[in-house]
Amino acid sequence: MSSGRGLPIVRNVILMSLKERIQAIDRRAVLRGMVNVIWAAPVALGLGQFLKFLRFEPPTEQATRFTLGSPGSFTTFPVYLESGQVWLFQDSGGYYAVDAICTHLGCTVYAQPDSSFQCRCHGSQFAADGRVLVGPATVPLRFLQLSWDGGRLVVDRALQVDPSVRLSA
Amino acid sequence: MSFHKRKLAGSVGVPITLIIGTVALTGALLAAVNRQVNPAWSRWQDNPQVRLITPTLNGEAELCLTCHNGIEQISDSHPVDTFGCVVCHGGDRLSLDQEVAHTGLIGSEANPGNPADLSVVEVSCGSADCHSGDVANDRDHIERVTRSVQASYAGAINALLDLNGLAQEGVYYGNLAVSDEDVVNPAAVEALRRFDPESFDNPAVTEFAEECLTCHVASQTVTDEPYYHRGTGCSSCHTVYARNGLYQGSDPTLSQTETGHAATHELTTAIPYTTCNHCHNRGTHDLETLTFTPRDDLDGVEALSGSERRMAELYTADSTHYAVCQYELDCIDCHTANEVMGDGDIYTNEADARRVECRTCHGTLEESPATVTLEDPNDVAFRRARLNPFYDVFVGNTVLLSPDGDAMGHIRVENDLYSLSSKVGGPTYLIPQVMGSGCEQDVERQRAADCQECHTYEP
Numbered sequence: 001m002s003s004g005r006g007l008p009i010v011r012n013v014i015l016m017s018l019k020e021r022i023q024a025i026d027r028r029a030v031l032r033g034m035v036n037v038i039w040a041a042p043v044a045l046g047l048g049q050f051l052k053f054l055r056f057e058p059p060t061e062q063a064t065r066f067t068l069g070s071p072g073s074f075t076t077f078p079v080y081l082e083s084g085q086v087w088l089f090q091d092s093g094g095y096y097a098v099d100a101i102c103t104h105l106g107c108t109v110y111a112q113p114d115s116s117f118q119c120r121c122h123g124s125q126f127a128a129d130g131r132v133l134v135g136p137a138t139v140p141l142r143f144l145q146l147s148w149d150g151g152r153l154v155v156d157r158a159l160q161v162d163p164s165v166r167l168s169a
Numbered sequence: 170m171s172f173h174k175r176k177l178a179g180s181v182g183v184p185i186t187l188i189i190g191t192v193a194l195t196g197a198l199l200a201a202v203n204r205q206v207n208p209a210w211s212r213w214q215d216n217p218q219v220r221l222i223t224p225t226l227n228g229e230a231e232l233c234l235t236c237h238n239g240i241e242q243i244s245d246s247h248p249v250d251t252f253g254c255v256v257c258h259g260g261d262r263l264s265l266d267q268e269v270a271h272t273g274l275i276g277s278e279a280n281p282g283n284p285a286d287l288s289v290v291e292v293s294c295g296s297a298d299c300h301s302g303d304v305a306n307d308r309d310h311i312e313r314v315t316r317s318v319q320a321s322y323a324g325a326i327n328a329l330l331d332l333n334g335l336a337q338e339g340v341y342y343g344n345l346a347v348s349d350e351d352v353v354n355p356a357a358v359e360a361l362r363r364f365d366p367e368s369f370d371n372p373a374v375t376e377f378a379e380e381c382l383t384c385h386v387a388s389q390t391v392t393d394e395p396y397y398h399r400g401t402g403c404s405s406c407h408t409v410y411a412r413n414g415l416y417q418g419s420d421p422t423l424s425q426t427e428t429g430h431a432a433t434h435e436l437t438t439a440i441p442y443t444t445c446n447h448c449h450n451r452g453t454h455d456l457e458t459l460t461f462t463p464r465d466d467l468d469g470v471e472a473l474s475g476s477e478r479r480m481a482e483l484y485t486a487d488s489t490h491y492a493v494c495q496y497e498l499d500c501i502d503c504h505t506a507n508e509v510m511g512d513g514d515i516y517t518n519e520a521d522a523r524r525v526e527c528r529t530c531h532g533t534l535e536e537s538p539a540t541v542t543l544e545d546p547n548d549v550a551f552r553r554a555r556l557n558p559f560y561d562v563f564v565g566n567t568v569l570l571s572p573d574g575d576a577m578g579h580i581r582v583e584n585d586l587y588s589l590s591s592k593v594g595g596p597t598y599l600i601p602q603v604m605g606s607g608c609e610q611d612v613e614r615q616r617a618a619d620c621q622e623c624h625t626y627e628p
Contacts, residue, residue, distance in 0.1 A: 039191045042198045085225075105298065106225035107251045121246045123555045125546070134546045136302075 064158035070151050071095065071169070078111045084155040086144055087111045093166035097146050097155045098130065103139035117141060129163040210236045210265050213421045219265070224253030231255050231262035233270070240420035244436040246556065257284045257293050277401060279389040280429065285403035287320060287345070287387040294403050310510065314386070314403070316347045317511030317522070322385035324518035325377075326364045329456050333373045341517045344385050349515050354573075356521040357514035376459050384448060393428055396467070399447040400431060406509070407436045409444055438556045439593045445500045446482055453485075492624040494530075495617065499593040502579070503530070505571050506553070512573060524572045526615035530580065530587065531603050533612045538602075539570040540582050550576035560590035 066084035077090040078098075085108070086097040098117070102109045107121035115128035124137035131140050145159035146167040153167070211217035213236045220234040233254040234240070242249050243257070255262045259275035275293045277286035284293035295301035295311035302309055314320055321343030330336045343361030352359055366378035383391045386405040390397050398414030399405055411417060414428035423430050452463040466486040473481055480496045494503065501509070508524050516522040532538045543550055543566050554562040562568060562578035569580035569587065580589045580600070587600040603610060610620070 035187065035191060039187075039194060042194055045198075101225055105251065107248055121248065121251065123552055134551075 065154055065156045067149060068097075068146075068153040068155055071153060078115070080108075080111070081155075084144075084157065086155050086157075087117070088153070089115070090169075091166070094168045095146055095153060096163075096166050097144045099142040099144055099157070102137060103132075103141060104135075104137035109141065208265060209267070214238050222250060222253055224249075224256065225251050226253070226256060229253075229255070229262060232265055233258075233260070233262070235265055236267070236270075236422050237420050239418075240423075241418050241434040243434060247436070256296075258282070259284070259293075277389065280401065282430075283400055283402070283404055285400065285407070287315060287402040290402050300403075309513070310403075313511040313513050315345055316349065316513065316515045317509075318516055318519050319386050319405075319509065319511070321345060321347065321361055321515070322364075322382070323361055323516065324520075325381065325384070325456065327517050329374065329377050329381075330369075332456055333371060335369055335371060335374070343515075344382070344387055347515055349513070352514060354512070354514045354516075354521075357516055359515070361515055361517075373459065377456075380459060380461070381454070381456075390447070394463075396451065397447060398428055399444070404431065404436075405448075406440050406444060407438070409433070409435070409437060409441065410447060412443070438553070439559055440499070440501050441593050442479065442483060442499045449500075450483055450485070492617065492621055494598075497595070497598070498589070499591065499595065501592050502589060502595075505573075505575050505577065507571070507573055507575050524575075526572070527617065527620045528603070528612075528615050529572060530569065530589070530600050533603050534608060534610065535604070535612065537604055538582075538587065539572075540567050541570045541576050542567045543576060543578070548576060550578035554578045557592055559592055559594045 068081045068084050068086070068088060071090070074088065078087045080087055080100060084097070085100050087100050087109075089096050089098065098111075100108050102119040102121065102124055104119065104122055104124050107119050109117040109119045109124070109126065111117055116133065117126040117130075118124070119126075119137065122136050123134065124132065125134040126137070126141045127133050129140075130143060132138060142160045143163045143165065145156045145161045145165075147154050147156070148167070208217070218235075219232060220238060221230050221232055222234060223230045231253050234249070237254070243252075247257075253262075254260075257275070259273045261270050261272055264270040264272075271281070274281045275284040275289050276282050277288050280286065284290070290311055291301065300310040301312065318324055323341060323343040326342050326344070327336065330342065341358050341361050342364040344364060346361060346363035348360040349357070350359075364382075366374050366382070382388065386402060389401055390399050393414065395412050395414070398410040398412070400408045400410065408431035411432040414430075416423045416425050416430035416432065418433040418435075420434060423434075450464075452461055454461040464485060467482070470478060470481045476496060480491070483496055484491060503525050505524060508522055511522070528536075528538070530538055543562065543564060546564055550562055550568065551564075554560055557579075560579040562581070566578075567582040569577040569582065571577055579592050580587060582588075587602065589598045589600055591597070608623075
């Protein structure tokens with residue numbers, strides 16, 4: 001114990017009363033402390049941001065599943081759901097979702113009264129089962145997998161299904 | 170003062186350099202915070218926020234709309250949420266610094282903001298899957314345009330060479346070197362060599378190059394005078410410029426007091442006569458004397474309206490011998506896309522590229538105009554109609570046929586009546602037919618000047 005150089009000082013500081021401690025702090029020490037804070041704060045802030053930058057990991061994959069909502073919230077079918085960029089249909093077999101992104105250049109296609117689709121950008125037309133009726137598109141529209149999450153419909157834009165597939169109500 | 174500083178610093182044992190450094194560091198920090206809180210781009214928005222879009226075409230996020238907040242969507246065929254900005258304009262998609270964001274913009278040297286200039290059009294409008302598409306599908310517009318007389322200026326160039334004894338048999342020149350392995354029209358040629366004025370070492374050619382070689386869609390307009398403002402390349406025709414050349418849109422970054430921008434950031438196929446008028450009918454030019462005399466009869470035109478104004482703007486004051494269709498209609502109501510943009514062949518003068526005659530719409534004493542009933546939904550006529558907001562056409566409609574077999578969807582035939590719907594928002598006209606009328610025409614004389622002998626404008 002007696003051999004430790006710093007220990008008596010620590011003991012002294014601990015044993016000092018608050019008044020003694022305040023008296024022990026001279027003006028020079030206060031100013032020095034303030035200066036230290038002034039330069040240390042931005043350095044610490046910058047270091048923190050730098051560490052945050054080094055630890056950043058970009059997202060490796062985009063989300064493909066999108067919650068469309070409860071069927072009861074849709075007043076009419078088909079309905080365009082921007083959250084999943086799909087047209088949601090309902091027939092006697094259940095629900096199905098058609099990709100609303102045109103296979104030509106990616107514009108939004110619009111469902112027609114006869115359940116066919118039309119792209120207003122470049123005039124492509126698709127049949128109700130997604131086949132190309134009029135170009136310039138050459139690839140059919142995709143039908144996408146639907147599933148339930150509680151009472152809500154969820155579409156997975158990464159999973160294509162056959163046009164005949166329905167999700168039971 | 171310095172003494173006082175030294176004394177103060179010395180009194181607390183802190184080096185003066187540390188104080189200065191601390192103050193500088195704090196200042197830099199405050200500046201950085203201020204830059205973060207009030208970034209340069211925030212001046213373009215009332216409620217500053219970064220505007221990020223991810224175009225469905227490529228899925229690559231971009232921030233351009235943060236500053237270009239309020240800019241017009243270029244067209245319904247190019248929705249911004251599908252195409253974004255960068256696919257046409259280039260630049261650094263994720264930078265909010267003006268200089269960095271505009272690094273690598275696709276544009277001409279004179280107008281970096283115009284990606285439709287012919288010098289760069291192959292990587293913008295004409296890039297893969299866009300307007301340099303399939304010839305068979307009538308979508309190779311860039312090739313058509315670069316071969317057209319509007320881009321080649323071949324008429325004036327070859328006439329000049331001919332006038333000065335510099336023409337060579339079978340050799341033709343144009344503003345751009347182009348070739349065509351599949352010549353369809355007998356009047357067309359296989360190639361144009363690039364016109365290099367210096368290679369001729371002729372004073373007339375040199376003067377022509379200096380004074381005249383700006384009247385084509387590949388060149389920038391050279392004057393800031395009213396009426397002359399226009400784009401280059403595709404935007405020569407497909408963007409509308411105000412007469413005063415000022416931007417009138419909602420992009421806060423574009424000046425509304427300095428010329429150099431289209432009236433709005435929009436493309437159109439409904440090209441008004443005023444756009445054609447930026448180049449055509451601007452005055453008289455003479456290739457023999459190499460002089461251009463600008464019109465001086467436009468004072469007071471702004472006060473006119475309707476047909477009077479169109480007449481005054483379209484034609485010089487002493488030219489009052491035009492038929493009704495020549496001033497009531499817009500230029501593109503008669504002149505087809507194949508004539509104006511080119512049909513894929515290479516011509517050495519404008520007359521060879523022209524198709525439509527008076528009889529195309531009015532017929533003759535012996536024949537009615539040629540027509541076609543549209544049955545294939547892939548016919549280009551439907552595409553053109555869809556791109557134009559002022560007329561429509563449907564499968565089963567009978568429409569006029571141009572002499573080169575182009576369906577003119579805006580001219581419908583029903584119950585032997587021929588009606589033209591303006592492509593530019595004007596009224597629908599019933600087209601009078603020659604057959605059965607008292608017309609005394611010579612069937613072979615079908616130029617406008619021939620018919621104007623009787624059908625003239627009466628002020």
